[in-house]
Amino acid sequence: MYVVPMASEQTTITVQGPHGEREMRISSPSRVLWPDLGLTKLDLARYICDVGEAFIAANGDRPVSLQRYSDNINGEMFFSKNPPKGTPDFVRSVKVVYPSARSHPQLVLDEPAAAVWAVQMNTVVFHPWPSRTENTDNPDQLRIDLDPQPGTDFDDAVPAALVLKEVLAEAGLDCFIKTSGNRGLHVYAPIAPVREFLDVRHAVIAAAREVERRMPDQVTTAWWKEERGQRIFLDFNQANRDRTIAGAYSPRALPHAPVSCPITWDELGNADPKNFTILTVPERLRTTGDLGRFPPESRQH
Numbered sequence: 001m002y003v004v005p006m007a008s009e010q011t012t013i014t015v016q017g018p019h020g021e022r023e024m025r026i027s028s029p030s031r032v033l034w035p036d037l038g039l040t041k042l043d044l045a046r047y048i049c050d051v052g053e054a055f056i057a058a059n060g061d062r063p064v065s066l067q068r069y070s071d072n073i074n075g076e077m078f079f080s081k082n083p084p085k086g087t088p089d090f091v092r093s094v095k096v097v098y099p100s101a102r103s104h105p106q107l108v109l110d111e112p113a114a115a116v117w118a119v120q121m122n123t124v125v126f127h128p129w130p131s132r133t134e135n136t137d138n139p140d141q142l143r144i145d146l147d148p149q150p151g152t153d154f155d156d157a158v159p160a161a162l163v164l165k166e167v168l169a170e171a172g173l174d175c176f177i178k179t180s181g182n183r184g185l186h187v188y189a190p191i192a193p194v195r196e197f198l199d200v201r202h203a204v205i206a207a208a209r210e211v212e213r214r215m216p217d218q219v220t221t222a223w224w225k226e227e228r229g230q231r232i233f234l235d236f237n238q239a240n241r242d243r244t245i246a247g248a249y250s251p252r253a254l255p256h257a258p259v260s261c262p263i264t265w266d267e268l269g270n271a272d273p274k275n276f277t278i279l280t281v282p283e284r285l286r287t288t289g290d291l292g293r294f295p296p297e298s299r300q301h
Contacts, residue, residue, distance in 0.1 A: 019090070029042035141191065142191050154185070259276045
């Protein structure tokens with residue numbers, strides 16, 4: 001990656017990709033996105049370049065929602081789904097059906113330069129669908145969000161994730177894990193894209209309730225917040241159509257610039273989610289390899 005300064009507070013970044021190099025413009029590169037650390041828009045673009053191949057392997061070829069900020073992470077936020085005016089020719093879209101039964105084109109990222117373009121559009125967090133563009137109605141990932149409630153934390157989510165792994169294994173599913181980028185964990189299993197969202201949601205509910213049955217004092221599936229208590233909420237709602245979680249290697253809009261980072265099950269017991277940031281994850285990726293990449297044969301029925 002090479003950075004060439006331009007006039008009027010602009011920078012171009014040379015981004016490597018499957019179709020060769022692309023020169024991507026970054027306006028206002030010195031805009032501070034994470035005030036506590038002084039990390040800028042250019043820092044974020046460089047991070048995306050550093051993790052680009054793994055980022056696209058995890059989030060590419062999927063409808064994606066962009067969580068964009070008008071200033072820094074403490075400012076106004078909005079979601080962008082449809083291709084905005086001026087979208088580059090190499091950034092495609094796919095038509096998806098929303099719960100309202102209305103259909104609209106939604107952005108798709110196919111190469112690192114597309115993600116850098118999203119950063120230029122002030123995107124901080126990337127939210128990919130659990131289905132691919134070839135079949136957006138049928139997820140190829142079963143996802144469960146382990147969300148610590150007030151009075152609980154990351155360490156409380158760890159034993160719940162291990163029991164969830166056991167439950168999914170009993171159903172014949174190999175699952176993988178990543179930090180949410182906040183206090184929780186994301187467990188997800190590759191599945192064959194042969195069932196619609198509602199069917200997959202029913203499977204998620206069944207798995208979550210079985211974990212709740214085994215750990216009633218530590219885990220809850222209660223819909224109402226006031227009924228959850230100091231337990232880990234297994235959020236089956238994320239299995240709904242058009243509901244997403246932050247993708248693997250996506251930054252999060254929190255003061256220490258964390259990243260939703262794939263980890264191994266062996267790491268889980270000693271993992272500290274605060275250690276996975278846009279400053280540390282590129283080197284981790286170089287040393288551990290891409291833990292978020294699943295082989296095609298890992299899709300299970």
